[in-house]
Amino acid sequence: MNLEALFFYAFTALALGGALLAITRRSAVHAAISLMVSLLGVAGLFLLLKAEFLFVSQIILYIGGILLLFLFVIMLVNLDAGRGLRQFHQRWPIGAAVTAIAGVAFAVLWSRVQLPPAQQMPETGNVELVADTLLQDYLVPFEVVSLLLLVAVVGSVLLARKRA
Amino acid sequence: MHYVAVSLAMLLIGTVGLLTRRNIVIILMSIELILNAVNINLVAFSHHHGNAAGQVFAIFVIAVAVAEAAVGLGILLALFRNRETVQVDEIDLLKW
Numbered sequence: 301m302n303l304e305a306l307f308f309y310a311f312t313a314l315a316l317g318g319a320l321l322a323i324t325r326r327s328a329v330h331a332a333i334s335l336m337v338s339l340l341g342v343a344g345l346f347l348l349l350k351a352e353f354l355f356v357s358q359i360i361l362y363i364g365g366i367l368l369l370f371l372f373v374i375m376l377v378n379l380d381a382g383r384g385l386r387q388f389h390q391r392w393p394i395g396a397a398v399t400a401i402a403g404v405a406f407a408v409l410w411s412r413v414q415l416p417p418a419q420q421m422p423e424t425g426n427v428e429l430v431a432d433t434l435l436q437d438y439l440v441p442f443e444v445v446s447l448l449l450l451v452a453v454v455g456s457v458l459l460a461r462k463r464a
Numbered sequence: 465m466h467y468v469a470v471s472l473a474m475l476l477i478g479t480v481g482l483l484t485r486r487n488i489v490i491i492l493m494s495i496e497l498i499l500n501a502v503n504i505n506l507v508a509f510s511h512h513h514g515n516a517a518g519q520v521f522a523i524f525v526i527a528v529a530v531a532e533a534a535v536g537l538g539i540l541l542a543l544f545r546n547r548e549t550v551q552v553d554e555i556d557l558l559k560w
């Protein structure tokens with residue numbers, strides 16, 4: 301087994317194991333830490349796919365940003381009151397069945413796909429390549445996304461603010 | 465392409481968490497898992513086709529995920545202040 305396959309399976313185990321723990325833990329803090337493990341595994345997969353810029357932004361944005369936001373909200377909202385309660389609601393078999401049907405459907409569809417032959421990335425650096433694509437071909441969506449972020453941040457401050 | 469299998473598994477784990485858990489915080493975490501599964505898929509196909517557009521879309525997905533988490537957690541804080549609960553099946557004010 302070569303080294304790349306070894307790293308692939310290690311990162312996959314981190315990503316999927318962390319995800320499984322995140323949705324099954326009783327304590328929300330444990331779930332958040334498991335989610336961090338899972339996000340680190342995904343970041344490793346990005347590195348294996350030679351997407352270095354996404355690797356760094358995954359760690360900075362997801363683990364440094366979103367996960368911190370989750371931990372702050374867990375701290376502000378008293379979640380310990382819900383620890384002794386049921387963790388799954390009453391109609392969970394319907395949700396599990398829908399997921400199983402979707403999984404089988406995706407697997408069947410994927411097994412029929414014929415992929416075109418693989419192509420090499422251009423030899424320029426990854427950050428340079430992403431920046432060129434982002435700021436030349438996708439400039440308008442980029443500006444729209446920055447506007448969306450501004451609106452979302454202002455909106456969440458308005459929502460979370462105490463009524464004066 | 466083993467990456468697509470990983471992405472599918474992660475999507476399914478996220479969907480199970482989204483549809484079966486009672487705690488809103490865990491449900492928001494499941495949404496993050498689903499968006500991460502999408503990102504794995506985008507980056508894997510970007511690598512396969514030798515084209516950076518997939519990675520640019522992954523950046524957009526991350527930006528939208530940040531916006532979604534900020535608004536979702538803001539709504540959660542306002543909801544908790546009003547209703548004193550974070551269990552989704554106890555929040556049935558709009559139910560028929």
